[in-house]
Amino acid sequence: MDYTISSVAPIVLLPFFAFVINAFLARKGGKATIAAVFLSCAAIAGSSVYAFRIFKDFVWGNYATNYHIHKFFTWFDLNGGGQEFTVNMGIYIDNMAAVMLLMVTVVATMIHIFSTYYMKDDMHYGRNGRFFVYMSLFTSAMLGLVLSDNLFSVFIFWELMGFCSYSLIGFYYEKEKTGNANVKAFMTTRVGDVFFLLGIVAIWTAIGSVGFVDIYNAVDSGLFTSTKVLGMPLATFAGLCIFMGTIGKSAQFPLNVWLPDAMNGPTPCSALIHAATMVAAGVYLSLRIYPLLEVGELTTFVAYIGGITAFGAATIALVQTDFKAVLAFSTISQLGYMVLGVGVGSYNAAFMHLITHAIFKACLFLSAGSVIHSLHDHHTHQHVQEMPRMGGLRHKMKYTWIAMWCCTLAIAGIPFFSGFVSKDRILGDALVAATHNPVMAVPAALGFLGALLTAFYMCRMMFLAFHGEPRDKEVYDHTHEEKLSWNRNAPLLFLSIFTLGVWFSGSLTGQGLVKVADYKNGKYEWFQTLIEAPKKGNFENYKREAFGNTDSRVKDSFEMTKYDKQHGLSEAEYHHVHKWHVIGAIASIIIAFSGVFIAAMMYLWKKWDPGFWVKTFNRYYRTLQNKYYMDELYIKGMIQGMLLPFNNLLAKLDMGIYDRFVVDGSAVATKFVMKIANWFDNLFVDTIMVDGTGASVKFFNLVLRTFQSGKIQFYFIMIILVLFGYILAL
Amino acid sequence: MISLNGYLIISFCLFLAGMTVMIARKNIIAILLGVELILNAAALNFAAYTRFVNQNLDGHVMSLFIIVIAAAEAAVGLAIVIRFFQIKETIHIDDATELQS
């Protein structure tokens, strides 16, 4: 496994070339578009082969925590005239990146395949191709981000993904609504992005590089605490700035408003971009800069943001009736869990939740797409997304139903499903954090409450859509029976296999078989073993000068069997942690089941009337329906209330006051001075002189005036006369 | 051999003629002709003085300059007259009253 940049590059370049070629091919329609679609799918499938190879080399049978490859080249430099500055680009693959690469490529491949089904109707517009153009660019950017070895290239791919997101949300550009939604999405994430850029600039200036390895080294050497920016340690400033990027991209409170609107895009793009990968990139980033958050003492802040988001979004999801909106809010909520995980120091669980969530949420969205696409309102010729018009669909589409239930159980945190493994561990770590620091009790509590709500609203959605009697008979009758097909339900079923917990709680042995972790024999869960926060000393023997562009990987010498589960914890601490983990696990199991139970009581067995709750808590219900009025606050309050009036005022001042009065005013002032001079002249000549020197002067004046005849020949005579007079005087 | 005075008298006559034309005539072209005459008088003076007094080339050069300037002036002047005629359909000097306030 000797990786060079050129041997890894195809993973990014295949989709990128597909993008370039498709950009010219896609619009032509007909066969060219079909070719474009095929090319995009083939490219991402090719990438996933590469990704699998990397995954196999790094993870499968290679149990080394800090194994990483770092290669870079000079992108451009500013050396010359006695000055030096170099910008490098490179690849940095560790276990986390390897897992992430496989997840992204596999999920993207499935979504590409599904898209060939979902976007079929747009085929004759040539739009199908355009969709795949952006999807290819997006995948390429996402993979580039995962492979990046420095924050700067992360930012580049980050923004490119933002652009793809913008384009795909605005895919149906003839709708006024999409125009609002994509501007909102881009601008909201941009708020985070500019801070991200600021953080990059701050780090770059302080330590001379933004490579992850250099950052980790600088954290170790204490550079981040000794440097001060605007009165705070650099780690706090930069960590906060970069985490702002996460808040924007991962739709955390208070920048969460864009994600629900992003559902205006085609459903597969919601699945890929606004659920599985792009929004998770924010969490990925905060994992990458985890040492910074730790040193900058930002973990409490991060945990609070995560907890608030996880709980708040879950409450909003309770009252949504739109199929996709429920999923959108659940995405925000789950991202909140990941951020909570980062905040409470649950590094590998946060990452595991990222992976498990990506898989089940992609599957959920694809299932939603499968449902929405087959439900058709024959009066408006629109797809039906409203849950009140669904019901009983399990008879019509059983494969989708199965896949979706797997994912629902996973997201609800039911044991033996992937979501349980990851979410439970985050909650357990949150409990541990709360025992150490009482302040952390709030996010932990919010996390548990959110888990209850998650189980409830997801099951509510399932019961409303698939169970019971069809509520809109007409729509139901027009729905075709679902048949097994390679591009509709095969991707769903494939993804739903990976919602099983065993894939994540198991241990991969060297031979590549999944076995349930066997702690006694030193076979631990592969996730916990392999994914570890960058720790002090991990990069000590890494020296840029020594390695340069050559192979610069570091391999730890420890063996699997010596792996110390306690991660350097003392015996007492270890038992303390273990105790609270068990408590957390039991609590979350109870909570998950009770959530499912309540949902079943309300919507499946109809023993409890949800209407009663709506009536009783009507005011809160409306607040939730209006998403806590955050949109109104931002759009009406801040943009329409403050920004636009301020702009208009400034523009009016600029052209109306400054330009008219100061600039043109200076011209007017010049004229005014001229007039004063003229007036003074008149006064002086006509009045004072005349009054002062009497009639002779007045007469002389009159004579002079008569000279101003305007007749050129008269002037000429005067000239001659004066000339003669002069000569005579001589 | 004509003396310097002869040249000066001729040039004075030319100058007077030009002046008279410029003062008396109302036709713009005629006035231009008067200007030409005055210029010629000046040129003749230069040539004469340089011949009898300085005995170098300065005056000749000056005369050449005057000829060139006279030509340029005639070109510009006539162009103005033509435009003036196109606008006013007259070349009477007293009709040029645009700049009178």
Next chain:
Amino acid sequence: MSGHSNLLSWILWMPIIGVLGTLLIPRTKETMIRVWSLLNTVITMALTAVLYMKFDQTLPGMQQALTEKYAWIKQFNIFYHLAVDGISLPMILLTALLFFICILSSWTVKKQVKAYFALLLFLQSTVFGVFMAMDFFLFYVYWEVMLIPMFFLIGIWGGENREYAAVKFFLYTFFGSILMLVGMVALYFVTGQGVDSFNILALSGGKFTNTTVEIFGMVLPFAKIFFVALFIGFAIKVPVFPFHTWLPHAHVQAPTAISVILAGVLLKMGTYGFLRIAFPIFPSASVYFADAIAWLGLINVIYGAFCAMAQNDVKKLVAYSSVSHMGFVMLGLAAMTVQGMNGAVLQMFNHGTSTAMMFLLIGILYERSHHRWIVRPDGTKGFGGLYTQLPKYSIVFIIAMFASMGLPGLSGFISEALIFLGIYSKFTTITVLAVIGLLLGAAYLLWMFKRMFFGEVIEECKSYTDMNAREIFYMTPLCIAVIVFGVYPAPLLNMMKASVGKLVSLLATF
């Protein structure tokens, strides 16, 4: 020291040959005039390509092999002195490219074709003159002469309010030039009217750090006083707040091609003036005033962006966006670090391409709509659903727009990132405030795009036709430039880095 090559003169005078050619062609043969002008710009472009080949990228400072120096007015020690370095070369290349494109985009000009193309080519020569002249007097002459074709091009071929805009443009920039003239004359006398009194290169290097000058009986530091004079002279051209108000008027009234030249090249002459004259001649004063320049740059960025957001005329919006983007250049200059300066020069080039695209696109749209209102004064929509109606146009517009707002992968990003990197180490607070400019930059462009391109096609837009072959042809080079230099900026940076580095090293010693 006489030159070894007359290449610069060829580039400088080639457009003049074009002017003479157009004057010889009868007025009625309009196509012939157009083709001739186009041919001329193509030849000029080819010559600049040769210049690029001959240019030695490793040399900091002026390229000796390309320098030309002949006595022009010996009595006053004024020379015809042309040279290029890494700062002027990108500008020369940009000028050649943009004029070629402008000739193509002016194909539809109907009014007095002959005079139009003659003036356009004349303008090109004067712009080359400004970027090549190394004699202050020659520089000043070109700087001033440039105003004449601009005045007529705006004043004759402009919009409804063209006379006002043209006079305003002329007087405003003339005011700046006079201050520059004062600075030039002061330098001439303080150096004792010697052989090098007008030689920009010989004046450079901080010779006047300790010189004083007596004005109104007060003994004042020479460098600071005349740096301010030169600064205002150049700042008006950039335009730096508060000297910016001529720009929206001039842009809105100017015909498309002239807007392109104005935003693409002429604004850069201001910042070029800083890099070539104000900074090297008065390095101590530049360092002294760096804070003020940075704050002015910041005001430009923020203020321009806010004003742009309020505009309903799309061309005015882009004009204000130029104010904002040139603010970034000022920030980069004020940083006086290697990243900031390189970023500023790169931004000069990149803004030249991206804003040229924006103005060309607005011109293309204007030819179809004959108005530029996003929202008309009476509140109705001026455009709507253009994405559906004009798909090709929309794609090019997206490229231009995102390049302008600095999307990574397109050209604006690298320069803005470098500028931020440069400015941060000197002015942290300003950097923190300037990122708001990035945010607003995206906001006004996207908001404009949303209002014009999304939604249902409104009735009057239904008659618009998509870009034709000629329009696509002249947008292509800019699209390529924007993408290529966004992905791989090294060719541009390699050109400039040695010369810029030299200037930074000079400034660092003060």
